[in-house]
Amino acid sequence: MAKSRPSARRNAPSSQVRLPRKIPVELAVLEKRAPEGDQWFHEAKFDGYRMLARIEEGKSSLVTRTDQVWTDRFPEIAETFAGFAPDGTVFDGEICKLTDKGLSSFAALQQALSNEDTKDLVYYAFDLLFHEGADLRQRPLEERKRMLAEVLASAPPTIILSQHQIGNGPAIYARACSLHMEGIVSKHRASTYSGTRSPYWLKTKCLNTEEFVIIGYTDPQRSRIGFGALLVGYYAPSGELVYAGKVGTGFTADLLLSMHESLKAIERQAPTAILPKGTYMRSPVHWVEPWLVAQVEFTEWTRDNILRHPSFLGLREDKPPTEIIIERPKA
DNA sequence: TTCCGACAGTGGGGTCGCAAT
């Protein structure tokens, strides 16, 4: 493995190809509305693992955004890069598992990883940070995109160029949501790659909002005040109250304290809701009468019908809990 | 002076791996 590939095509002598040990990745700012104007490139927001692909000394490696080496978890993808990309090249992109509808699915990716079935994964490349040893991060996005497309022209089909569209952000966002995508990322065409969270990368996510019955809460941990998280549920058409997960963010300090008082007052011994088998509570739970309704924002339902990325929006005093009926969580 | 970006710290679902039971 120490011996470099004799076939090391492109001529860059490896002694000149020195990549920085650590390369910080660019992060996006969350926005409610996609930006307008021709200065913005819009692309799909992928739901997979963010991964830098580094090619040096004839070998490739995959590195997470916190600098963990994950080459061994995706051996096929890593091997593919070594096959076509020149030494001293770094791609920024996302490893994804595509559903039969062609959408990236994080749940499916985790399934694939746990089954060690990583063969039909793809890598969406959306940026080129180094090419043959040259640092491109100070070049404008537009130019990096152009070079990326050139480099990928000879790539195998599992390494995919992330296509972008120019202008008309809100319309592109609306279409992405109607196709059940996770959202879009908008990048300023003249921006450099700063390696921090920058206002030149904006993400606009397709979110769900739903009302849920509060069925319990957990204790606060460490310096947290009031309570830890709310347990929420909904009524199935059969009339059963079904657990839907925990909501632990979105509260101000005042809200944590005042809601805790309300919840303490309606505490009860036994749960009112049905917990799916295998539901594992990491901390002790206080059950409450199912009398309060919370409005919750979340990205999607997991395979087990549990909320993913939930956050608290507010209490709904105007809705009786018995009206919180959800027919089929997996829309 | 005000504002904003970076960071720390809380919380979620899911998976893996290790140590204790």
Place this chain on the structure above:
DNA sequence: ATTGCGACCCCACTATCGGAA
């Protein structure tokens, strides 16, 4: 063999602080 726990991945959000505007 099972369970608990921390560390990763994906994340949302609040509170704080120091420097830029």
